[in-house]
Amino acid sequence: MPKEILPATYACDCGFVAQFTEDEVKETKARSRDLASKQWLVSGEGLAKHLVMFETGKWLTILCPNSTKKPPAKSRERCSGLQGRYLAFIHQYTQLHGVAPAESDLQSFFKTSPPTIHQMVLTLERKGFIARTPGQARSLRVLVPADELPPLR
Numbered sequence: 001m002p003k004e005i006l007p008a009t010y011a012c013d014c015g016f017v018a019q020f021t022e023d024e025v026k027e028t029k030a031r032s033r034d035l036a037s038k039q040w041l042v043s044g045e046g047l048a049k050h051l052v053m054f055e056t057g058k059w060l061t062i063l064c065p066n067s068t069k070k071p072p073a074k075s076r077e078r079c080s081g082l083q084g085r086y087l088a089f090i091h092q093y094t095q096l097h098g099v100a101p102a103e104s105d106l107q108s109f110f111k112t113s114p115p116t117i118h119q120m121v122l123t124l125e126r127k128g129f130i131a132r133t134p135g136q137a138r139s140l141r142v143l144v145p146a147d148e149l150p151p152l153r
């Protein structure tokens with residue numbers, strides 16, 4: 001079982017140790033509580049990339065690339081150019097404002113029509129890139145790890 005060694009240090013079963021600053025962990029925990037969704041910090045590069053998951057303000061587990069239980073990352077489709085920009089925008093907006101953007105915010109940023117925005121949201125949701133709560137405004141959540149998102153220009 002993965003272990004929390006120190007408040008900001010986590011040990012994986014495979015021997016990998018993920019280290020963060022206490023502030024990074026504190027912020028991610030707070031975000032997981034405030035957004036009521038899973039949040040994670042990434043440690044390691046390439047094949048050693050580990051995701052340290054947090055939920056409801058607490059450390060949850062470590063997703064290990066060496067684990068036999070594959071995280072969804074492998075089967076997940078890569079997000080294409082425009083879709084990636086939408087994801088990056090939703091992510092950055094949420095970071096900045098503490099709430100997800102409304103479809104009208106997407107519309108003014110991408111300068112396109114409401115039906116186009118709505119179709120894009122549905123597409124991103126169908127592909128598993130985002131989740132949302134139907135009927136609830138500003139409930140978009142990006143499910144793609146932040147470091148897989150393209151830079152937002």
Ligand SMILES: [Zn+2]
Nearest residue numbers: 012014016064
């Ligand atoms: Zn591991």
